[in-house]
Amino acid sequence: MKNKVYDEMNKGLELIHQGYQIKYDIWQDQVLFTWRWWLGCGLVILCWVGWSFFRKKRSSDRLFYAGLFVMTISVSLDAIGMQLKAWNYIYPLIPLIPAYLPYDLALMPVSVMLLIQVKPKINPFYKAILFAALTSFAGEPIFKWLEIYEPLTWRYIYSVPFYIVIYLIANWLSKRSNFEKII
Structure with missing residues (x-):
């Protein structure tokens, strides 16, 4: 019934x-096939090709582990933000996914992974603040200027605590060394 x-x-x-x-x-x-669409494709390719050259080869697994966390949380938060009409993406790479994949699956994780490996002795909180400031006040406005991203009820400053937490958790995950071998 x-x-x-x-x-x-x-x-x-x-x-x-x-x-x-x-x-x-x-x-x-x-x-599809506009310059903004091609820009998104190019960002994905450039980010991952660049990461493959500049990553610390011996740390690839742990960096990618942190990057996977960043990808997962970025896509999830992006979907929530779009469902709440906080922002919109005008030129998505794939229309059926409520997220901007070049940002969530390339720019965010690659930026975090590179920051984790560069100067690893620096306090991660300082790096988190740098990451949050650059992403919120440079990255987001650039994508708005390119007319790819349209904040509706969202303000750049709202992103800062999210980016700080994302970076700090990713950094913490990259330092884990208690994996047990699979037998």
């Missing part, structure tokens, strides 16, 4: 599907 909640949730799902269909049609007609 179906109830009112079931019907309302299905109605909501149908509205989401209609919204994504509209978004996909716009993306296919007006975003």
Whole structure:
């Protein structure tokens, strides 16, 4: 027996599907293969190719472990922010994912991994503040200027504590050495 909640949730799902269909049609007609779309593709490739050259080879696994955390939390928070209409991405790489993948899967993790490995003796809190300031007050405004990112109810300053926490957790994860061997 179906109830009112079931019907309302299905109605909501149908509205989401209609919204994504509209978004996909716009993306296919007006975003795909534009210079902003190619810029996103290029950022992903450049970040990861650059990381492969500049990473400390012996620390690759632990850095990538921290990078995977950054990717996961970035995509998750991005999806939440878009669902709450705090911001929007006008030129997404992939229209069905509510996040800007070049930022979440390349720029953020690669920046964090590079910062972790450079001058590892510096207090991580200082690096976290630097990362948060550059990302919030340089990165986000650049993407707004490029008309890729549109903050709706979000202000750059709101991002600072999130970026600090993300960096500090990633740094902490990169220092873990208590993995047990799989037998």
